[in-house]
Amino acid sequence: GNSVTQMEGPVTLSEEAFLTINCTYTATGYPSLFWYVQYPGEGLQLLLKATKADDKGSNKGFEATYRKETTSFHLEKGSVQVSDSAVYFCALVRNSGYSTLTFGKGTMLLVSP
Amino acid sequence: GAGVSQSPRYKVAKRGQDVALRCDPISGHVSLFWYQQALGQGPEFLTYFQNEAQLDKSGLPSDRFFAERPEGSVSTLKIQRTQQEDSAVYLCASSPPPQEAGANVLTFGAGSRLTVL
Numbered sequence: 001g002n003s004v005t006q007m008e009g010p011v012t013l014s015e016e017a018f019l020t021i022n023c024t025y026t027a028t029g030y031p032s033l034f035w036y037v038q039y040p041g042e043g044l045q046l047l048l049k050a051t052k053a054d055d056k057g058s059n060k061g062f063e064a065t066y067r068k069e070t071t072s073f074h075l076e077k078g079s080v081q082v083s084d085s086a087v088y089f090c091a092l093v094r095n096s097g098y099s100t101l102t103f104g105k106g107t108m109l110l111v112s113p
Numbered sequence: 114g115a116g117v118s119q120s121p122r123y124k125v126a127k128r129g130q131d132v133a134l135r136c137d138p139i140s141g142h143v144s145l146f147w148y149q150q151a152l153g154q155g156p157e158f159l160t161y162f163q164n165e166a167q168l169d170k171s172g173l174p175s176d177r178f179f180a181e182r183p184e185g186s187v188s189t190l191k192i193q194r195t196q197q198e199d200s201a202v203y204l205c206a207s208s209p210p211p212q213e214a215g216a217n218v219l220t221f222g223a224g225s226r227l228t229v230l
Contacts (some may be wrong), residue, residue, distance in 0.1 A: 003156075007134060032217055036188060036221075041219040041223075042223055043204065043222050043223040043224060044116070044156070044204065044206075044221040045221070046218055046220075048217075049218065051217075070146070088154055089156075090156075093217050100146070100158050100169070101146075101148075101156070101158070102158075103155030103156050103157070104155050105153070105154055105155045106153075107153050
C-alpha cells in the first residue's frame with residue numbers, strides 16, 4: 001500500500017536559518033507528491049506539489065524536488081521566518097481515479113526571532 | 114462559497130452521545146472527502162463522495178460512523194454512540210471532478226474538533 005514517512009519534530013530554528021524537512025514515500029505506480037501546511041487554528045493549505053519525477057514544486061520560498069530514484073520529496077527553504085512556524089505534512093496521491101491523499105504524520109516547525 | 118466551511122468548529126460530547134458534523138464544500142466541487150486527524154498524527158481518509166454517491170467508505174473505522182451527501186452538496190458525518198477514541202479533528206475537503214484540471218488538489222476546511230468525555 002501507499003505510505004509516507006517524514007522526519008519527526010519539532011524542528012526548532014532561528015530566523016533566517018536553512019530548513020530541510022525530510023520526506024520519503026512508498027507507492028505503487030507514479031504518484032503525485034504534495035506538501036501541505038497547517039497554521040495554528042487553521043485548515044490544511046496546499047504549499048506546493050510535483051506530479052512527476054524530477055519536477056520541482058515551489059511556493060513562498062519553499063521548494064521540493066520529486067526524486068523517483070530515492071523515493072523522496074524533501075522540503076527546503078533557504079531562510080525561514082517566524083511566520084513559517086506551523087505543522088508541515090508530506091502527502092501523495094495516486095494519479096488515477098479520485099484523489100485519496102495519504103499523509104505523513106506531520107513535522108512541527110518552530111522558528112524563533 | 115469561497116472555501117470549505119465546517120461546523121461546529123468544536124464539539125464536546127459525553128460518551129454514548131450521537132454527533133453530527135457538517136461540511137459545506139466549494140460550489141461546483143463534485144468530489145468531497147472526509148478525513149480524521151488524531152492528535153499529533155496526519156489526517157487519515159474516511160470516505161469519499163462524487164456528487165451524492167458515496168464511492169468509497171473504506172476508511173470508516175466502524176459501523177458507528179455514517180456519512181451522507183443527499184443532494185450532492187452539503188455533507189454530514191454522523192457518529193453514533195461516541196467513544197473516547199473518536200476524539201479527533203474531522204476534516205472535510207473538496208475538489209473538482211476527477212477528469213478536470215486540479216482534481217488532485219484538495220481544498221480543506223478548518224475542521225471540527227470533537228472531544229468525547
